[in-house]
Amino acid sequence: MHLTLKIWRQKEPGDTGAFETYSHPGAHPDMSFLEMLDVLNERLILEGKEPVAFDSDCREGICGTCSLVINGVPHGGQKGTTACQLHLRKFKDGDTITIEPWRARPFPVTKDLCVDRTAFDRIVQSGGFVSVSTGGAPDANCLPVPKEDADLAMDAAQCIGCGACVAACKNASAMLFVSAKISHLGLLPQGKVERDRRVLNMVKTMDAEGFGACTVTGSCEAVCPKEIPLTFIARMNRDYGLALIKGRS
Amino acid sequence: MKLDSKIPSGPLAQKWERHKFEMKLVNPANKRRFDVLVVGSGLAGASAAATLAELGYQVACFCFQDSPRRAHSIAAQGGINAAKNYRNDGDSVHRLFYDTIKGGDFRAREANVYRLAQVSVQIIDQCVAQGVPFAREYGGLLDTRSFGGSQLQRTFYARGQTGQQLLLGAYQALSRQIGLGTVKMFPRTEMLELVLVDGAAKGIVVRDLVNGEVRSYAGDAVVLATGGYGNVFYLSTNAVGCNVTATFRAYKKGAAFANPSFTQIHPTCIPVSGDHQSKLTLMSESLRNDGRVWVPRNKTESSKPASSVADADRDYFLERKYPSFGNLAPRDIASRAAKEVCDEGRGVGPGGLGVYLDFADAIRRLGENKIRERYGNLFDMYERITGENAYRQPMRIYPAVHYTMGGLWVDYHLMSNIPGLFVVGEANFSDHGANRLGASALMQGLADGYFVLPYTLSHYFASNKPNRPATTHPEFKKAEEEARARLKRLLSSSGKRTPRSFHRELGQLIWNHCGMARSREGLTAALRRIPELREEFWKTVAVTGGVEGFNQTLEHAGRVADFMEFAELMCLDALTREESCGGHFRVEHQEEGECKRNDEQFAHVAAWEYAGPGQAPVRHAEPLVYEEIKMASRSYK
Ligand SMILES: Cc1cc2nc3c(=O)[nH]c(=O)nc-3n(C[C@H](O)[C@H](O)[C@H](O)COP(=O)(O)OP(=O)(O)OC[C@H]3O[C@@H](n4cnc5c(N)ncnc54)[C@H](O)[C@@H]3O)c2cc1C
Ligand code: SF4
Ligand code: FES
Numbered sequence: 112m113h114l115t116l117k118i119w120r121q122k123e124p125g126d127t128g129a130f131e132t133y134s135h136p137g138a139h140p141d142m143s144f145l146e147m148l149d150v151l152n153e154r155l156i157l158e159g160k161e162p163v164a165f166d167s168d169c170r171e172g173i174c175g176t177c178s179l180v181i182n183g184v185p186h187g188g189q190k191g192t193t194a195c196q197l198h199l200r201k202f203k204d205g206d207t208i209t210i211e212p213w214r215a216r217p218f219p220v221t222k223d224l225c226v227d228r229t230a231f232d233r234i235v236q237s238g239g240f241v242s243v244s245t246g247g248a249p250d251a252n253c254l255p256v257p258k259e260d261a262d263l264a265m266d267a268a269q270c271i272g273c274g275a276c277v278a279a280c281k282n283a284s285a286m287l288f289v290s291a292k293i294s295h296l297g298l299l300p301q302g303k304v305e306r307d308r309r310v311l312n313m314v315k316t317m318d319a320e321g322f323g324a325c326t327v328t329g330s331c332e333a334v335c336p337k338e339i340p341l342t343f344i345a346r347m348n349r350d351y352g353l354a355l356i357k358g359r360s
Numbered sequence: 361m362k363l364d365s366k367i368p369s370g371p372l373a374q375k376w377e378r379h380k381f382e383m384k385l386v387n388p389a390n391k392r393r394f395d396v397l398v399v400g401s402g403l404a405g406a407s408a409a410a411t412l413a414e415l416g417y418q419v420a421c422f423c424f425q426d427s428p429r430r431a432h433s434i435a436a437q438g439g440i441n442a443a444k445n446y447r448n449d450g451d452s453v454h455r456l457f458y459d460t461i462k463g464g465d466f467r468a469r470e471a472n473v474y475r476l477a478q479v480s481v482q483i484i485d486q487c488v489a490q491g492v493p494f495a496r497e498y499g500g501l502l503d504t505r506s507f508g509g510s511q512l513q514r515t516f517y518a519r520g521q522t523g524q525q526l527l528l529g530a531y532q533a534l535s536r537q538i539g540l541g542t543v544k545m546f547p548r549t550e551m552l553e554l555v556l557v558d559g560a561a562k563g564i565v566v567r568d569l570v571n572g573e574v575r576s577y578a579g580d581a582v583v584l585a586t587g588g589y590g591n592v593f594y595l596s597t598n599a600v601g602c603n604v605t606a607t608f609r610a611y612k613k614g615a616a617f618a619n620p621s622f623t624q625i626h627p628t629c630i631p632v633s634g635d636h637q638s639k640l641t642l643m644s645e646s647l648r649n650d651g652r653v654w655v656p657r658n659k660t661e662s663s664k665p666a667s668s669v670a671d672a673d674r675d676y677f678l679e680r681k682y683p684s685f686g687n688l689a690p691r692d693i694a695s696r697a698a699k700e701v702c703d704e705g706r707g708v709g710p711g712g713l714g715v716y717l718d719f720a721d722a723i724r725r726l727g728e729n730k731i732r733e734r735y736g737n738l739f740d741m742y743e744r745i746t747g748e749n750a751y752r753q754p755m756r757i758y759p760a761v762h763y764t765m766g767g768l769w770v771d772y773h774l775m776s777n778i779p780g781l782f783v784v785g786e787a788n789f790s791d792h793g794a795n796r797l798g799a800s801a802l803m804q805g806l807a808d809g810y811f812v813l814p815y816t817l818s819h820y821f822a823s824n825k826p827n828r829p830a831t832t833h834p835e836f837k838k839a840e841e842e843a844r845a846r847l848k849r850l851l852s853s854s855g856k857r858t859p860r861s862f863h864r865e866l867g868q869l870i871w872n873h874c875g876m877a878r879s880r881e882g883l884t885a886a887l888r889r890i891p892e893l894r895e896e897f898w899k900t901v902a903v904t905g906g907v908e909g910f911n912q913t914l915e916h917a918g919r920v921a922d923f924m925e926f927a928e929l930m931c932l933d934a935l936t937r938e939e940s941c942g943g944h945f946r947v948e949h950q951e952e953g954e955c956k957r958n959d960e961q962f963a964h965v966a967a968w969e970y971a972g973p974g975q976a977p978v979r980h981a982e983p984l985v986y987e988e989i990k991m992a993s994r995s996y997k
Binding site: 122123139141142143145146149150152153155156157159160161162164166167168169170171172173174175176189191192196198200221222225227228229231232235236237238239240241242243244245246248249250251252254255256257258261262264265268269271272295296299301302 | 407410411414425426427428429430432434435444446482484485486487488489490491493494495496497498499500501502518519521524525528531532533535536538539545547570599600601633634636637638639641642740741744745747810811814855856857858860861902903904905909910912913
C-alpha cells in the first residue's frame with residue numbers, strides 16, 4: 112500500500128507546530144496503524160531526521176496510552192477501537208491520512224503527537240477512590256452486590272482514561288471520563304459512602320483543570336473506544352445535583 | 361556472595377504468622393522520617409507505594425508511562441487466583457500452595473509460595489473493598505472460573521479485564537495518597553542507575569523523559585517493581601515499553617540475578633502475521649475452558665479450511681495426551697505440545713505456525729450468546745487483528761513469550777542481597793519456579809505490595825536508623841556520570857541501523873536458541889553471536905536528537921542496550937542448567953517428550969553475580985529444601 116501521511120510536528124510545548132507530509136510506500140494491510148508509524152520512523156531515523164513522537168504501550172487497546180486524531184477523529188473512527196487496534200485494512204491504497212495529537216487546552220502537547228494528560232490523574236486524586244486502607248477489609252462475600260449493579264459498574268469501569276472524549280468535544284469537556292469513574296464507584300455499595308463528596312470534589316477539580324462544560328452533543332460517546340454511554344453523564348448530573356442539595360462537601 | 365534466604369523456622373503453615381510477630385515495628389511517629397523510593401507503578405509498585413504511604417512513610421513513586429494507571433499490569437486479562445473455596449470444590453491454602461509448587465516444577469521456594477497462598481485470601485477482600493467490580497452471580501456473590509494447571513474454580517475475574525480492574529484499584533489507592541501528599545508521583549521518569557552508599561541501596565538516578573534531565577533521588581530504601589523482561593525476545597505479549605533496565609542496572613551494582621532463563625511461553629496467542637509486527641496479542645487462557653485445541657491428523661489437510669476437516673480427522677492433541685487436564689494443561693506443556701504438532705507439519709494458517717482453538721462445540725452446547733458474554737471482548741479483539749470471525753471459524757493460536765519467572769534474587773523479606781534494595785512483583789524471581797500458573801502473577805504482585813513488603817520493609821527500617829545521604833554525595837555524582845556517559849555513547853555512534861532493527865535481530869536470535877526448546881548447540885551459538893551483535897550495536901546504532909528533551913529513540917536504544925547484555929546472561933543460565941523443568945526445556949533432557957528434571961544436581965535457584973566488565977559472571981546456588989512436600993515428577997496425564 113502507498114499512503115500519504117500529513118503529520119503534526121511540534122518540537123515542544125508552546126511551540127507553534129505545523130503539518131508535514133510524508134510519502135509512505137511501505138505499508139501492508141495487516142499492519143496496525145502504529146506499526147505503520149514504526150516503519151516510517153525507522154526510515155526517518157536512517158535519513159537522519161527526527162522520528163515522529165507518539166505514545167503507545169500495550170498496543171492491544173487496554174492501557175489508554177495511544178492518542179492519535181486520525182482524519183479528524185480521535186482513535187480514527189472505527190467503532191469501539193483504539194488507535195493501536197486500528198489496522199490498515201480499513202484504509203485504501205493511495206489514501207492521504209491526516210494525523211494529529213489530541214487537541215484540548217487541559218492536554219498540552221508534549222511533542223508531535225504526544226500530549227500531557229496528567230489532569231485526569233489529578234481529577235482522580237481529588238476523590239476517585241474508596242477510602243479504605245490495606246489490611247482490615249471484611250470477607251469479600253459478606254456484602255452481596257446484585258449482578259445487574261456489578262455489571263453496570265463494570266461497564267463504567269472499562270474506561271481506559273485515554274482522553275479521546277475530551278479531544279472530540281468542542282468544549283473539551285471531561286464529563287464522559289469523570290462520569291464513568293463516578294458511576295463505577297457509585298454503583299457499588301463500597302463506593303456509596305463517599306458518593307456525595309466524590310462527585311463534588313471531582314467536578315470541582317475538573318473545572319479547575321480547565322475542562323469545558325457538557326452540552327450533550329454526544330461526540331464523546333461516538334469516539335469512546337470502550338463505548339461508555341452518555342447515560343453515565345446523566346447519572347453523574349443527578350448525583351451532583353443531589354449532593355449539592357444535601358449540602359455536603 | 362552469601363545467599364541467606366532468611367526462611368523463618370517452624371512449621372510451614374505457621375511461618376508467616378509467627379514471623380510477623382517476631383519482626384520489629386517502627387513507632388508511628390517515626391515512620392514519616394523514612395523515605396522510600398518505589399520504582400514502578402504496576403500492581404506490585406502501586407500497591408506497595410499506596411500501602412507504605414498509608415502506614416506513614418514518605419514515598420516517591422516513579423514510572424515511565426504518562427500515568428501510573430497505564431503500567432503493563434493493565435493488560436492482564438484472565439483472572440486472579442485465591443484459595444477462598446467459595447465453591448466448596450475442595451480448595452484450601454494448602455492446595456493452592458501445592459498446585460503452585462507443582463506448576464513451577466519444584467523450582468520455587470516453599471515458604472514463599474505458602475505465604476502467597478495464605479495471603480491470596482486477603483487480596484480478594486481488599487480489592488472488593490476498593491470497589492473492584494469482580495464478576496458476580498445472580499445472588500450477588502462472587503463468581504469464579506478455572507484456569508490452566510488447576511482442577512478447581514479458584515480464579516476471580518472481571519470480564520476479560522481483570523488486570524485493568526485490579527490496577528485501577530491499586531492506582532486509586534495510590535491516587536488517594538498522592539492527593540493527601542504522602543506519595544510524590546513521578547510519571548514519564550525512567551530509572552537509569554541504582555546508587556549504593558556504604559553497600560546499601562540509598563537512591564536512584566533517573567532521566568526525566570520530557571525534558572531529558574538526569575537527576576538523583578535519595579531514600580532510606582529502594583523498591584524495584586519494574587516488571588518482567590519478556591521483551592528481550594522483541595515479540596512478546598508484553599507492552600512495548602517493558603524492559604530489563606532497572607533490574608539489570610541493579611545486577612551490575614551487585615544484586616544477584618536469579619534464574620534469568622526461566623521464561624514462560626503462553627500457548628494461546630494470535631500467530632505472527634508479518635515481520636513488521638511489533639508485539640503479539642494474547643488470547644486469554646480462560647478461553648481454554650470452552651475452546652478445544654486441535655490440528656488435522658494428517659498434514660495434507662492442514663491447508664484446508666477448518667470446516668472441511670471431518671471430526672474424525674482432527675487431532676485434539678491436548679485431550680489425547682493429557683486426559684485428566686485436557687485443554688487446561690499448564691502453559692508450558694500446552695505450548696510445547698502445540699510446537700510439536702507444528703514441527704510435524706500439521707500446523708494451520710500462514711507458515712503452518714498455528715493450531716485451532718475451536719468454540720463450535722461450546723456454541724452448540726451453550727449458545728452463541730453465552731460465549732459472547734464470557735469472551736466477547738476477546739473475540740472482538742481477535743477479529744480486529746486477524747480480520748476473522750471466531751464465532752464462525754476456529755481461532756488460530758500459537759505460543760508466544762509471556763512472562764519471565766527469573767528476576768532479582770530476594771530473600772523471604774523480598775530484599776535482594778543488597779541491603780535496602782527490595783524487589784516485588786514480576787521483577788523478582790521468588791514464587792513461580794520454572795513455570796507460572798495462570799492467574800498467579802496478579803496474585804503475587806498484590807501479595808507483595810499490599811501484604812508482605814509493608815511488614816518486611818518496616819522490619820528493615822526498625823533495625824536501621826533513618827539515614828539518607830544528600831544527592832550531592834560522591835556516589836550519586838558518580839552514578840549520574842555513568843548514566844550520562846551511556847546516553848552520550850548511544851548518541852555518538854555512526855548511525856547505520858535503527859535500535860528497532862537491532863532489537864528485532866536480538867529477539868529472533870533468543871527466540872530461536874533460548875525459546876521454547878533449548879539445546880547446548882543452539883545456546884553456544886547464541887553466546888557466540890550476542891557479543892558480536894552487541895559490538896555492532898554500539899558501533900552503528902542510529903539515534904537521532906540529543907540527551908535534552910523528549911527523545912523516544914534514545915529511550916528505546918537504552919533499553920535495547922541493556923537487553924543486549926542481559927541476553928547473554930540468559931543464555932548462559934540456560935546452558936548451565938543441564939535439565940528440563942517447567943518453561944526451561946533442554947532437548948538433551950527429556951523423557952517421551954516431557955521434561956526430565958535432575959533433582960540431584962539442580963534442585964536449586966541459580967543466582968548470578970556480576971563480576972565486572974568482560975568477566976564471566978559467577979553462578980551461586982541457593983538449595984531448595986522442601987520440608988513439607990515431596991518432590992514428585994510432574995504429571996498432568
Ligand atoms: C497480555 C498479558 C496478560 C496477562 N494476564 C494475566 C492474568 O490473567 N493473570 C495473571 O495473574 N497474570 C497475567 N499476566 C501477567 C501479569 O500481568 C504481570 O506479571 C504483572 O502485571 C506484572 O506486574 P508488576 O507490577 O510486577 O509489573 P508491571 O505491571 O509490568 O509494572 C512495571 C512498572 O515499572 C515501571 N518501570 C519499568 N522499568 C522502569 C524504569 N527503568 N524506570 C521507571 N519505571 C520503570 C513501569 O513504568 C511500570 O509502572 C498477563 C501478562 C500479559 C502480558
Ligand atoms: S470515557 Fe472513553 S474516550 Fe473518555 S477517557 Fe474513558 S475510554 Fe477514553
Ligand atoms: S497502546 Fe494501549 S490502548 Fe493503545
